[in-house]
Amino acid sequence: MDVATRLRPAPAPAHQPAHAREVDTLEQFPPNSGMGWADHDLPHPPGRRRVLGDAFRKGMDPTQPVQNMLRLGVGLGPIFEMLALGRKFVFASGVDLVGELCDDKRFTKTLAPGVQDLRMFVGDGLFTAETDEPNWRLAHDLLMPAFSKSAMRGYHDVMLDAANELIGVWDMASGEGRTVDVSPWLTKLTLETIARAAFSHTFGSFETEEVDPFVTTFVRDMSHAASRSNVAALPLVGRRRVRRQDQTALARHDYIDGLLRQIVADREASGERHEDLLGRMMHEPVDDSGALLEAQNVRHQILTMLVAGHETTSGAVSFALYHLTREPEILARVRAELDEVLGSDPAVDPTFEQVPKLRYLRRVVDETLRLWPTAPGFARSPRETTTIGADGSAGVPGGLRMTPDDKVLVFIPLLHRDPDVWPDPERFDPDRFLPEHNRARPAHAYKPFGTGERACIGRQFALHESVIVLAKLLHRFDLTPEPGYDLTITERLTLMPVGFRVGLTRR
Incomplete structure (x- = not known):
């Protein structure tokens, strides 16, 4: 089957075309109204206003909440609140308090506002499901073995093949005065890698400079989810505007659902049994009765893997390259390690056994995720009413009473x-x-992949891929950043550098 045929989305089901839907998404997916905490007034930034609260301050971009929080949250203590249009949000960044919140016996993952609003597109996928939803446990237990360290051996060559295709494109773009826009190309790479490794599917990512419609469509979906609750809170026009935006977003999302149906239909039509994630979801029983994952849940998990498996990794590698191009001594140490482990041939592929030997490069990835965790937070709630910070770690004598209706967002960039x-x-x-x-260091001082059983299931995949991609690019090219560029970050539930261009010279 040619690439064009593989990428042609299946039509929306005849019984429910997008234009004919009469879905009240506000009823099905009510915007998050806040995070509880009616019993407490916590530290907050000075200058709170009567209606706007702590939000929409002069000089702060409302499309950059994470970067705003980095500025506003400094010095507020281990736990603090932000009030926006009458909605209270509570953040934790103190190491000892975060350690307590990460106790899975007392606390569990809950959905942060943007993640909860993402459910209108992803349903109860691994990232957006509540822990007590049956489909989360079924899918988690089914897919966990496919993301173990030992499983990475099976993905290694797929990662290399995709990286080499990107290098082929960049080779043609190398030369004096020519530059490439880093993040869009790395997004193509990581999307292609997860699609091939997990679903034996290709997007043909390197056949054109254009970004695949899957990426542009879902980026708009994520941006809508990230802002949906805030828009709904606007006086008078908010909920009416969200209703219109929801219908537009769902109609747009039909393209993605058609693509997911096509991926499954192609697999069924081939009659082949692949030992990849899609093969596990389609053929491996989830319980003793022999039942399989429901078809809709399979599509939710495919979409979750495609999005979570490429957005965060491309952001992390982009941030790493940004810092390396501005830290010549660190870059020189990386190059020395690459030459020592891989040899002098800049086109050589690292073997599976060589990747763990690139210890300094792995530390570069770890430090990148410290400064710029591309998924910048996770939310926690207690399983039953409890007191947090009774040892003083909450900055309040005797601690804070917290009920299952209260959510606290662990804000990783400040942690x-x-x-x-x-x-x-x-x-x-x-x-x-x-x-x-x-x-x-304290055990819970570093949390780029979340915590406990709800930590990112694909973290080993992401780390292995990040080291391979950086090793290949830095061993092959000298990278020169464009003069005058200041780091600019876009936020759409994840963090990503934008406008970061480099010149390429073959080594």
Whole structure:
């Protein structure tokens, strides 16, 4: 089957075309109204206003809430609140308090506002499901073995093939005065990698400079989910505007649902049994009765893997390249390690056994995720009413009463900048992750992949891929950043550098 045929989305089901839907999405997926905490008034930034609360301050871009929080949250203590249009949001960033919240016996994952609103597109996929929803446990237990460290051996060559295709494109773009826009190309790479590794599917990502419609469509969906609750809170026009935007987004999302149906239909038509994630979901029983995952849940999981498996990794590698092109001494150490482990041939592929030997490069990835965790937070609620910070870690004598209706968002960028744990926290220093420093740090000081049983299921995949891609690119090219570029970050539930261009010279 040719690429064009593989990518042609299946039509929306005849009984429910997009234009004919009469869905009240506000009833099905009510926007998140806040995070509870009616019993407490917590520290907040100075200058709170009567209607707007702590939001929409002069000089702050409302499309950059994470970066705004990085500025506003400094010095507010281990737990603090933000009020926006009458909605209270509570954030935790103190290491000891976060350690308590990460106790899975007392607390569980709950859905942050943007993640909850994403359910209108992804349903009860692994990332958006509540822990007590049956489909989360079924899919998690079914897919967990496919993301173990040992499973990475099976994905290694797929990652290399995709990276080499990107290098082929960049080779043609190399030369004096020519530059490439880093993040869009890395997004193509990571989308292609997860599609091939998990679903034996190709998007033909390197056949054109255009971004695949899947990416542009779902980026708009994520942006809608990220802002949906805030828009709904606007006086007078908010809920009416959200209703219109929901209908537009669902109609647009039919393209993605058609693509997911086509991926499954292609597999069924081939009659082949692939030992990939899609094969497991289609053929492996989820219980003793022999039942399989429901077809709709299979599509939810495919979409979850495609989105979570490429957005976060492309962002992390982009941030790593940004810092490396501005830290010549660190880049020189990376190059020296690559030459020592891989040899002098800049086109050589690292073997599976060589990847763990690239220890300094792995520390570069770890330090990148410290400064810029591409999924910047996760929300926790207690399983039953409890007190947090009774030892003083909440900054309140006797601690804070917390009910199952209360949510706290662990704000990872501030957690990773606690100066008591991370000296000179804005400095990019991979040696923070030397073994002796790792052992000396509190256990919950570093949380780029979340925590406990709800931590990112694909973290080993992401780390292995990140090291391979950086090794291939840095061994092959000298990268020169465009003069005058200041790091600019876009936020759409994940973080991504934008406008970051580099010149390429073959080594």
